Amino acid sequence: MMIYPTIELQNGHCVSLNRGRLDDPLIWHVDPVDKARSFAEDGAAWLHVTNFDWMTDSEDSTGIVQDIILHAGIPVQLGGGFRSVETIAQWIDKGAGRIVVSSLAVHNPTLVKQAAKRFPDQIVVAVDVYKGGLMSDGWKSTAAITPADFIAAFDEDPLAAIIITDIDNDIEDSDGSLGMITQLADGARAPVIARGLSRSLDDIARLKYVPHIAGAIIGRALFDKSIDLCDALAVAGARPGPTAQFI
Known part of the structure; x- marks a missing residue:
């Protein structure tokens, strides 16, 4: 299993959002580019970066995103409110390994399908689930389509992956999160990445x-040191132990 250490950016800072709220960030006082390099030095094969500034049409962190792509030393999976194939193409040309789309896939799935065909294995669709519903627009709106049907709509497209976020768990530490993601992952054709x-x-x-x-x-969890990245990589990469056989 691949571990994707994550850097979330807002106003030039590494942040974590409280319940997805852009107006209530927890700021980590570290250099984003140095942090990206440290994740690579610890052995990560990919880095996930989200630029929240793009969701509000701000360019404050754009230069930092470019510096991370150029200097992290590992490929970057990049998200942050992409709204057109042209913008997706620009950032792939700038070196992003993958582009993550969320609300765009809900509102304009045809455009995302076009992007996936143009950039096979470089487009990732994010599926945000809250109380069983598919969320969009920064967790503010509930889509009419179910998460399972939404995932199935991209079955024939050459996606790099699908990210499934259980917002219930991100907010309330829901006990049913693992079961929900297990069920959705079982119906997905693209590789599934779990978030939250x-x-x-x-x-x-x-x-x-x-x-x-x-x-x-x-x-x-990496920023507040609940998890050490080296330990996480070791757990994720360890081979499963022997399983007892039942007669």
Whole structure:
């Protein structure tokens, strides 16, 4: 299972959002580019970056995103309110390894399908789920389509991955999160990356045994040191132990 250490940017700072609220960020006083390099030095193969400034049409962190892509030393999976194929193409040309789309896929799936065909294995669709519903527009709106049907709509497209976020768990530490992601992952054809479920090494160990889960995104837990990245990579990369056979 792949571990994706995450850097979330707002106003030039590394941040974590409280319940998805852009107006209430927790600021981490570290240099974003140095942090990206440290994740690579610890052994991460990919880095996930989200620029919240783009969601409000601000360019404050754009230069930092470019510096991370150029200097992190590992490929970057980049999200942050992409709204057109042209913008997707610009950032792929600038070196982003993958582009993550969320609300764009809900509101204009045809455009995302076009992007996936133009950039095979470089487009990632994010599926944000709250109380069983598919959310969009920064977790503010509930889509008419179910998460399962939304995922199925991209079955024939050459996506790099699907990110599934259980917002219930991100907000309330829901006990049903693992079951929900297990069910959705089982119906997905693209590799599934789980977000919002990795707060401890035990969480990572459990995720590793969920069928069709190819990766886990970890953000806040790395910054507040609830999880050490080297330990997380070791757990995710360890081979499963022997299983007792029942007669």
